[in-house]
Amino acid sequence: MKIVLFGATGDVGTATLHEALKRGHTVTAIARNIHKLADVPDSVTRESVDVLAKPHRVAELMASHDVAVSALRPISGSESLLVEMSKVLLDAARQTKAPIYLTGGAATLKLADESGHTVLTAPDFLPDAVRPIAEACAKQDALFDQYEDVQWTCLRPPAMLIEGPLTGQYVRGTDTLIPDHDGVARISFADFGYAMVDLIETGNGGQQRLTVGYQNRAAA
Template sequence: MAKIALIGASGNVGSKILAEALNRGHEVTGIVRNPEKLPGHPKLTAVRGDVFDATGLAKLLAGHDAVISAVHYTASDPALLLQAVKASGAKRYLVVGGAGSLEVAPGKALVDTPEFPEIYKEEASKGRDFLNILRDTTDLDWTFLSPSAIIAPGERTGTFRLGRDQLLIGADGQSRISQEDYAVAMIDELEKPAHRQQRFTVGY
């Protein structure tokens, strides 16, 4: 079993990743602004952390096999996150990515289409920036997992498809994944790495 540091463990997606990791028997340190928001669990240690304090964060991440970050791009700084992960000595870094950087046509990202909702544009653009920074990072074992266009609370089915840089569209014409199945794909990747220094995506 792995020792995982999960940054943003109380968020919408972070809480699903936390549940999936604990259900599979991993030890998790949940790093959040408000530790009291995390559930009690024998394999969970809840700690307070600040994503803008690279030195303090590195100390919290030290001693873990892997770091998963599930934080909003508009509420964090990728350079500081990378600095903290590298300084911590953690072997792997898995990032909850966004769908905006996925291609809908050769060379055309979802975030650049006219129908992309304006309200999500800043977050999606910063997510793409983070992915580009990771792609230039050669001294870290990273993985960036983009969800489908729609990611919402739902069922844990364990049945989904994986892709690389193209937006996945289901048989119903929708691009979607439940937060629960997204978490399954993330912990699958943690347990059996198949996308080292790569982005991949998950959808129905």
């Protein structure tokens, strides 16, 4: 499968890239700064694209690949750009009819305590430092409802994305955080990338919001 990966140099993008290559897929890695792609394997096609400045190039790339993946995250202080970048990608997917898989955020996921609160609305759940990106992710999530004619999948991480080994073991859910044995919803970057490639290989042809996490891992 030919995959174009936007945001290939971040933690999620890097994990997704390596997992896709391990499974034999052909990947085109996209980043704003081409120099950040210097260490990717030689088999990977590299290209520098500012998605906001060159939406036409985004559409061209999607048209020449089987599937698009977004692991885009704006820099600190520019969190609101996430919605604009996602819109460019979704518009290109609409134009080209390409399936697109986007990394979302945990903001709109419900807590597992049946309180009815989400990650974003629960009192004292989010540190102030991450509230701007959480709010941007909530707006990104709302954007998907405008694209009922696009084959999109949004994979939302749990409350904590952490450094850790690839296990290939995770639980998939929809709108609620998946807590581990200690009540904390978490997954490693490596396993999040693994889960993303699982979704790409499965396909669905529609629209879906999903999440993943570890569950009862200590008892396994």
